[in-house]
Amino acid sequence: MVCPQENTITEFVAGLLGPEESGRVEAHAAGCGACRRLLSALAKSTSSASATDAADADAASPRLLLRGALVGRYVVLETLGVGGTGVVYAAYDPELSRKVALKLLRSAAFARSHELRGRLMREAQALARLSHPNVVAVYDVGTFGASVFIAMELIDGVTLGAWLAQRQHPWRAVVEVFKQVGRGLAAAHAEGLIHRDFKPANVLVGRDGRVCVVDFGLVRSSAARTEPEVEVAAELAGPGHTITQAGAFLGTPAFMAPEQFERSVVDASADQFSFCVALFAALYQRRPFSINTREVLRAEAQRGKLPALPGDPPVPAFVRRVLERGLRLAPEERFPSMDALLDALSRDPRQTWRRGAFVGLGAVALGLSVVAATRLAGEPAPLCQGSAARFAAVWSEPARQAIHERFAASGLAHAEDDWHTVARTLDAYERAWSAMHTEACEATRVRGEQSDELLSLRMLCLDRRLTEVRTLTALLGTADADGVTKAVDAAFQLPSITACANLEALRLPVRAPEGTQQAAEARAIEAVLAQAKFLASLGRHQEGLVEATRAVTRARALGHPSTEAEALETLGSVQLQAVDPAAAQATLRAAYAAAQAGRHDRTAARAAIDLVFVVGSQLFQLEAGREWAFHAEAALARWGADPELEGALHANLGSLRYNDGDFAGARAEYAAALAAREQGLGAEHRQTAQSLELLAMAASAEGDAAAARDYLARATALSLRLFGAKHPAHGALLVRVGNQSMLEDRAAEAEASFAEALAIVEAARGPDHPQVALILEHHSSALRRLGRLHEAVDAAKRAHRIFAATAGAGPLAADALSALGNAESELGNFAAALAAHEQARALYEEVFGADHEQIGNALENLGNVFLRSGDFAAALDHHERALALKERAHGAEFIDNAFALAGIGEAHVMRGAPATAIPPLERAQALLERHQVLPSLLAKVRFLLARALADTDQRQDEALRLATSAAQGFRALATPAGDADAARVAAWLADHGG
C-alpha cells in the first residue's frame, strides 16, 4: 500500500479532490497510521490560532502518579506540587538510598518530538554540572514515557513566596534571603545558564535557612541561544498558542523583563530584572508596575522611575537605588552582572546590623508545601496495572497453544494428562503471582504499611519468578518425548511465590551489583541459570550442565559473590541430578563458600542441603553428610522460615538415615518433610507426593505395613491427580505398591500391580526402556511366588536382555539374572539356576567389589539352589559368607540377615546337625517377629526350628507349637506353594504326635 503523495494529501485537506479520490485517501488513511496522523496534524494546523488545542491541553495536563509508581529507578513517595511545567514528587532513589525531588515535565510537544526531549535533556544535564549551595542540585535526568524527568535534591522547606506570605519580615531579613538567591543566580550565569523564569515560587527556603533557586527545567544555555531556541520554547507550548499563553514556558509575565515579551535574545540581565521585580514586591508588598502587560510595562519602565509609594515602609534608599537600576527597560542600563547587583545590595552605608542577625527563617516552615498537594484520584498506578498483563505476556494463549501442540505431537499416551497438569500448575502459579503482586503494591501504595525499598525488593523477587516461568514455558514449547514425561516435575520446580513475602529474608544484605551494567549482567545470568535448571529437570542434563557452567564463568567474571554462589549451586544441583556425585560435591562446596562470602543465606542453605544428599546418600559418607546437615540448619536458621528448603532438608536427612539403617529416624524426617511441604507447597504438589512415597518406603522398611499401605494409597491418589493414570510416575508407584504386597507375601495382589505398571510404562516409554525391565524383574518374582514359573523365567530373561543392552546397567542386569536363577531353581533346573546366580555374582563383584553386601544376596541365592539340589555343605558355605557380608554392612540386627540365618539353619537341619541349626534359626525368628514382615519366611523358620528341636529331643512342646504356628502361617499366605508347605507341616505334625 503506497501512501498518497503530498499533492494528493494537500488537495484532500484543501477539499480539492473529487469524491472518488477522497474516498481512496480516506480508505488508505483508515488503515495507515502515519497518513492518518498526517491528516490529523494538518487538520489541526489549519484551525485558527484562537482555537484551543484540546488534545494538547489534555496530553499536557498532569496526571499524577501515585505512591509507589516507578519513574526510572525512582519510586514515587508523594506529590509535592503541581506547576505549569509539570509535577514535582518526592521520590526514593533505591540505588543511592536517598530521597530526591522528582520533577516530571509533561508536554504534548515532548510526545511529538524526540528531538525536543533530547534538547531538554541536554540542557538539564548542563545544569547537573552546576554545584552551588544556592542552586538546587540536579542529580539525574531521564525520560519517562513521553515526559522528561529531573531528579534533584529534595529540600525540606517552603517556597520563597510562601515564606514571604507567612508574615511581614523586616527588610533586612528579606534582603538577606534575596542576596542568597542572587548568589545562586550569579553562579548559574557564570556557567552560561539563564533562568528565564525567576519568581519567588522558584526559590525554596529550607528549614535550615538555606535558600535555593529551583525549577531549572526552563533554563536555556546562553552560549547556545539562537533564534530557533526561542521557537523551540514556543513549540513546547504547543502550536497556535500566543506568547502569553506560552508564558509558562518562557517566564511568568508578572516577573518578566520587557525584552522577554519581545522574544528577542535575552541574557542574564533578564534574570536581574525578574529578581528586582520579586525583591520590590517582597519589600513593598506590591509590584513595581501597575498591570502586567507588555504595553504597560514598556510605558512605565520607559519613564525610568519607580512608583512613589505613599507611607513608604522603611526601606533604605540604597536598596531602592539598586531596584531602580535593576528594573531599567534597556538591559544595558542595568547592572553589568548579578554580582555587581549583589555588591551594591551589600553596600549598606549604615552597616547598623550584623550579618546573620536575622532569625525567623526556619522556625515557621513546617514541611514542604510548594503547592497544596492535590492528589488526583483515578489512574491506578501503572506498576500494579501492568502486572497481570506481564504474566499473561509470558504464559500467553499462543504459548499455551504451542506447548499443548508440542505435547500432543509427542504421541505419548500420557501427554494430554501432562498438559492438563502443567497448564493447571502454571495457572495456579499465575494466580499466586498476581495476587502477590497486587498485595505488594497495595501494601505500599494503598495501605502505606510497607516501605518503598521493600516494595522494590518484592518486585525484584516477583520479576525473577517471572523469568523462571518464561524459561520453563519456552523449553516446554520445544520439549521432546522425555521432556513431556518430565514436564510435570519441571513445572513443580518453579520456586514458591510465598518467598517473595518473606520480608525478613528480602531485607537481608544480598545487594545487587553496583552499576546498571553489572546489575543487568546479574539478571542475564539469572536467566541462564533458570534455563539450566529447567533443562536438567526436563532430563536434558548435558545441555543443563553446559548452560550452568557458562553461567558460572560469567558470574566469576562479574565478581559478585552471591551471583556466583547461585550459579555454582545451580551447577551442583544439575550435577546431582545427572548423578555425578563427585563433581556435584566439589561444586556445591564452592557454592557454599561463595554464598557465605556473599552473605547469601538462602543459597548457602540450598548448597548445604544438596550436599547432605550428595555426600550422605550418593557418596555414602554418612558422617560428612550429617556435618552438612548441621551447616544447612544453621544457614536456614539465619534465612528464616522457608518450607520449601525445610522440606528438602528433612527429606535429604531422611535418606541419610535410611541409608544408615535408621528407618524410624528416616520415617520421622520424611514425616517432617511432608508436613513442611504440605504447609508450604500445598497438599497437591509433586514434592508432597514424593514425601508420601518416601514415608511409605521408610514405614515399610520399619515393618509398619499398614502405615506403608496408607502412605502409598495417598501417594497414588495424589499422583493420579497430578500425572493421570497413563504416566510412568503412576507406574512407578504401582511398583512400590507391588513391592509392599510382596513383602507381605500377597503375591497375587503384587502380580496384579506389576502387570498394570508394566502395561502403563510399556505404553509410555516403549518395550525396551530400562524402567520396563525393572518392572519385569519384580513381575518375575511375583509370578514365581505364584508358581507361574515359566512365565517368571520369561519375564526375567526379558529383563536381563533389556539391561544387558543398556550401558551402565550392570547391577540391574545382575538383579535380573538373580530373578532368573530363582525361577529356574524352582523349576528344578539347578544347573541353569546356578549359572545365572554365578553370573550375577560376578557382575556384582565387578561393580561393587568382593566385599559388598550385594555379593551377599548373590551368595544367598546360590546357597538356596544348593539347598534344593541337596548340596548342603555348599549351601552352608554360601549362606555363611552371605551372613558375614551383611552383618558387616548393617550389623547383627539387620532384617535381611534373616534370609542367610534361615539358610544356615536349613543347611544344618538337612545335613543332620539339628543342634547347630537351633541358634541361627532362633535369631532369624526373633528378627522376623520383631519386624513383622516376610510371614512365609517366618513360617519356614519356625518349621525348621520345630524340626531341629524335635531332632535333638529338646523342648518338644515348643516344637509342636512352632510347627502348628508355621502351618497356620503357610495357610494364611493363600498361595499354592503356601498350601503345599502347610500340608507338609501337617504331615510332620501327624508324625510327631501333634
Added chain:
Amino acid sequence: MRPATRLLSLLDGQRDHDAEAVERLLVAALADADRRWPGVAVDAEAYAAWVAARLPAGPEPVEAALAGLRLAELALTCACAGGSTAAIAAFDAEFIARDRRTTDDQKQLLRQKLFLAQGDTPARIARYGGRGELGRWVRTVATRIVIDGARPEREQPTDDDLLDALSVDPGHSPELAQLKQDARKIVQAALNGAIAALPARDRMLLLQYHLDGVGVVELGRLYDVAPSTISRSLARIRGGLLAQVRRSLMSHHKLWGDELERLLEFAQSQLSVGVIDRT
C-alpha cells in the same frame, strides 16, 4: 520560442487549445512570479516544459486546464529545481524559515528533501503538482517529515493504545479498576473487532478524534461538513460500536445478565469519554 509554442509542442498538439490564451496565461504567471519573488529568474522554455509535465490530463482545452493550476508557484518551483540560488532563497524565506511549527533540525531536513536529489530520487520540489497552494503543500511535506521522524515502532495503534485513548477514568474507584482489569481483555477484543469492521470514514473519525485529538470543528473542516454532523457521526459510531460489542460479548463470550451489563457499562465508559469536552 514562445513559451506557449514550446508547451503545445510538448503536448503533441493532440489537445484542444487556444494558443494565444495559453501564451497570455504563461506570460502573466511569469510576471506574477517576478513580482512576488523579485530577482528570481525563470527560464521561460524550461518553465513551459515544467508546466506541460504537470498539466492534468482530461478533455478540457489546455488553457482551461492551466487555469486550474497555480502557475506562479510552479514558476518558483521550476526555478528551484533548476538550482537557482535566488529562487531557493526566496522559497526558503517564504515557505520554510517562517514556519514556527518546525524546529531547526526539521527545517534542515525539509530543505534537504526539497532541494537535493538523493540517488535516483529527484529533489522533492519536482513533485509539487500545482493544484494545491504551495504553502500548504510544503506544510504537508514538513508534517510528514515530522511524523516520520517521530514514527513509533508500531505503525498500527495497538489494542492498548486505543483503549487507553478511549478511556479516561471518570473518577477513580477500586471497583472500577478491578473491573477494568477483568474486563479489559474481553471488552478490548470485542471493541477492536467492532472498530476494525467500521467503514473507512467512521474508523477515521473515531481514531482521529480519540487517538489524534482532532476536535470536531477541525474534523468538520477536513471533511467539509458541519461540526455538529461530526458530533452526530461520532455518537452514531459509538452507539453502533456498543451494539456490536454487546452482540460480541453475548455470542462469543457467552455473557449475559449482570455480568454483561457490567461489561457494557464499562465499554460505554470507554466510549463516552471526552465527547462532551471536545465538541
